[in-house]
Amino acid sequence: MEKFAKELTGKLALVTGGTKGIGRAIADRLLEAGATVVVTARNHPGDENLKSYFIPTDLTIPSETDKVVREINKKFGTIDILVNNMGGSTSPSGGFAALTDEHWENDLQLNLQSSIRIDRAILPQMVEQKGGVIIHISSLSGILPLYESLGAYAVAKAALNNYSKSLSKEFTPRGIRVAAVSPGMVKTDTMGAYLQSLSDTSGRSVEEVTQDLMTSLGGVPMGRMALPEEIAELVGFLVSPRASYITGVNYIIDGGANPSF
Numbered sequence: 484m485e486k487f488a489k490e491l492t493g494k495l496a497l498v499t500g501g502t503k504g505i506g507r508a509i510a511d512r513l514l515e516a517g518a519t520v521v522v523t524a525r526n527h528p529g530d531e532n533l534k535s536y537f538i539p540t541d542l543t544i545p546s547e548t549d550k551v552v553r554e555i556n557k558k559f560g561t562i563d564i565l566v567n568n569m570g571g572s573t574s575p576s577g578g579f580a581a582l583t584d585e586h587w588e589n590d591l592q593l594n595l596q597s598s599i600r601i602d603r604a605i606l607p608q609m610v611e612q613k614g615g616v617i618i619h620i621s622s623l624s625g626i627l628p629l630y631e632s633l634g635a636y637a638v639a640k641a642a643l644n645n646y647s648k649s650l651s652k653e654f655t656p657r658g659i660r661v662a663a664v665s666p667g668m669v670k671t672d673t674m675g676a677y678l679q680s681l682s683d684t685s686g687r688s689v690e691e692v693t694q695d696l697m698t699s700l701g702g703v704p705m706g707r708m709a710l711p712e713e714i715a716e717l718v719g720f721l722v723s724p725r726a727s728y729i730t731g732v733n734y735i736i737d738g739g740a741n742p743s744f
């Protein structure tokens with residue numbers, strides 16, 4: 484691995500939601516590979532070890548996107564690597580009937596439309612410089628719906644997968660690689676809070692609801708959740724020159740949970 488150590492030197496990367504969980508691990512991985520990394524989130528993580536350049540913003544607000552991209556261009560130049568990582572769900576559990584228009588709208592904004600807006604702002608610059616990589620962090624639930632608690636989120640991620648493929652068809656001929664990465668269960672603080680809330684509402688222990696969730700995926704052959712760093716390792720490869728022929732794909736990284744192939 485030594486010979487790949489600083490393979491992203493001179494590259495500028497933006498990781499949305501790069502202050503916590505998977506996004507933070509990706510940002511740290513790209514820094515380690517020598518890239519200059521900008522991260523966005525609503526709140527500063529309050530962490531002195533944050534080595535990325537932080538821009539506070541809520542990217543579900545449409546007018547924020549252009550402001551963020553302008554700030555990055557002014558300070559650092561053109562973005563070479565875009566990791567659309569920000570996402571999640573604000574919807575309640577309870578299946579189809581529990582979801583209002585607002586829940587659907589929020590999950591679509593958070594997981595799909597915010598990424599489309601960032602891509603729209605950055606792609607023309609990548610086309611002009613005849614190169615760039617865009618990664619969309621999706622989810623296993625985009626192909627394996629979990630209707631009890633993640634219905635709207637899963638639909639948004641399914642749309643993101645289709646959109647990501649479509650973007651790759653249109654822009655790969657112009658030098659831009661586009662790929663999606665779909666993790667299964669990942670051990671982040673947000674996942675921990677989600678499991679705790681399932682435990683609180685069901686009266687079952689966190690360990691039991693974790694097992695229940697793994698079972699609802701059809702079982703996780705690896706027998707555990709992924710670590711954020713394991714997702715970051717895949718992204719670190721995909722954005723590197725080593726992945727120069729890889730585009731238009733959706734990498735499922737789920738410890739073997741997906742029952743199909």
Ligand SMILES: NC(=O)c1ccc[n+]([C@@H]2O[C@H](COP(=O)([O-])OP(=O)(O)OC[C@H]3O[C@@H](n4cnc5c(N)ncnc54)[C@H](OP(=O)(O)O)[C@@H]3O)[C@@H](O)[C@H]2O)c1
Pocket residue numbers: 499500501502503504505506523524525526527540541542543568569570571593620621622623665666667668669670671672673674
């Ligand atoms: N964890 C899993 O098991 C799992 C599984 C499959 C897919 N994923 C996907 O992986 C990605 C990261 O998930 P995660 O679990 O690592 O999430 P996380 O720990 O909750 O981190 C989310 C990041 O996005 C930021 N963010 C959230 N809402 C935002 C908004 N409106 N505007 C700007 N920034 C916002 C958060 O910071 P602030 O809160 O300060 O804004 C944080 O930096 C998501 O797309 C998620 O759907 C996660």
